[in-house]
Amino acid sequence: MLRIAVPNKGTLAESAAQMLREAGYRQRTDSRDLVCRDDPNGVEFFYLRPRDIATYVGSGDLDLGITGRDLLVDAGSSAEEILDLDFGAATFRFAARPETLSSVAELDGRRVATAYPGVVHRYLAEHDLKAEVIRLDGAVENAVRLGVADVIADVVSTGATLRQAGLVVVGDPLLRSSAVLVRRAGAPANAQVDQFDRRLHGVLVARRYVMLAYDVRADLLERASALTPGIESPTISPLHREGWVAVQAMVRRDEVHRIMDELYDLGARAILVTNIHACRL
Numbered sequence: 001m002l003r004i005a006v007p008n009k010g011t012l013a014e015s016a017a018q019m020l021r022e023a024g025y026r027q028r029t030d031s032r033d034l035v036c037r038d039d040p041n042g043v044e045f046f047y048l049r050p051r052d053i054a055t056y057v058g059s060g061d062l063d064l065g066i067t068g069r070d071l072l073v074d075a076g077s078s079a080e081e082i083l084d085l086d087f088g089a090a091t092f093r094f095a096a097r098p099e100t101l102s103s104v105a106e107l108d109g110r111r112v113a114t115a116y117p118g119v120v121h122r123y124l125a126e127h128d129l130k131a132e133v134i135r136l137d138g139a140v141e142n143a144v145r146l147g148v149a150d151v152i153a154d155v156v157s158t159g160a161t162l163r164q165a166g167l168v169v170v171g172d173p174l175l176r177s178s179a180v181l182v183r184r185a186g187a188p189a190n191a192q193v194d195q196f197d198r199r200l201h202g203v204l205v206a207r208r209y210v211m212l213a214y215d216v217r218a219d220l221l222e223r224a225s226a227l228t229p230g231i232e233s234p235t236i237s238p239l240h241r242e243g244w245v246a247v248q249a250m251v252r253r254d255e256v257h258r259i260m261d262e263l264y265d266l267g268a269r270a271i272l273v274t275n276i277h278a279c280r281l
């Protein structure tokens with residue numbers, strides 16, 4: 001039985017559960033349940049604080065986990081990212097009162113408050129900077145207001161929290177985070193792990209792509225195929241109507257309307273888009 005760690009609450013929890021459902025796995029129905037067995041799929045889910053997930057996976061007590069890239073780095077465990085899950089995106093940044101710092105080089109000798117000391121220590125070491133890191137649990141934006149720190153390092157999503165605290169970002173992000181699937185570094189190949197990874201990958205593809213079908217004159221097929229090359233190659237089927245063919249190809253969801261316009265201008269007709277519910281490529 002594969003043992004997998006899933007966020008029990010917080011920003012990543014609902015999106016992670018949704019993705020697992022789309023991949024065909026059973027999820028808990030009561031948010032107080034901390035374990036959920038999915039016997040037909042041979043998987044047991046453990047609901048844990050996302051901050052702790054890399055620790056359980058790095059130690060080998062759990063086979064896989066879903067957590068944030070920033071939390072993975074912060075844990076400093078021997079878990080590693082094996083798949084970017086494309087949700088929970090956020091940047092991790094330094095911020096201070098306007099005019100406190102003009103660049104990150106001026107962090108030297110300052111006090112930095114953060115709930116992610118591992119991420120900050122790694123950044124300081126990589127940039128040969130020396131700053132005092134003050135570990136707080138949350139609401140770190142208040143640390144500047146209260147005089148506990150000169151600078152904060154925190155997750156920034158919309159930037160609204162920083163604005164309301166009168167802070168501005170300093171320098172480029174320390175890292176760009178999103179939810180990731182993690183596994184113990186150096187763990188041996190495992191068919192069940194590969195199958196789980198393929199299922200999640202199938203969800204990512206099903207979300208990113210749609211299936212496009214259209215009819216086009218055979219003499220325009222090469223130009224139409226160039227617009228819709230598909231992943232491997234488009235599927236071409238004969239039509240009863242002389243001199244016409246039907247084409248099917250996967251296209252990126254975010255490009256589909258532009259491609260439909262271009263196909264129409266070329267002379268394609270009966271252009272239809274359908275969602276992909278699941279796939280294995």
Ligand SMILES: Nc1ncnc2c1ncn2[C@@H]1O[C@H](COP(=O)(O)OP(=O)(O)OP(=O)(O)O)[C@@H](O)[C@H]1O
Pocket residue numbers: 009010011012050051067068069070071088089090138155156157158177178
């Ligand atoms: N707007 C956001 N606020 C906080 N974390 C976010 C946000 N967007 C994405 N994330 C990601 O979610 C993860 C943090 O989740 P976690 O559950 O630890 O904190 P949280 O969602 O702020 O919940 P809480 O602070 O209530 O415990 C990190 O990987 C972070 O990058």
Ligand SMILES: O=P(O)(O)OC[C@H]1O[C@H](OP(=O)(O)OP(=O)(O)O)[C@H](O)[C@@H]1O
Pocket residue numbers: 137138139140141154155156157158159160161162
């Ligand atoms: O850029 P924004 O969209 O404003 O989001 C970022 C803020 O959200 C999180 O705080 P949260 O509400 O989780 O409180 P916490 O600091 O106590 O974790 C994070 O720590 C930032 O403060």
Ligand SMILES: [Mg+2]
Pocket residue numbers: 138
């Ligand atoms: Mg938070």
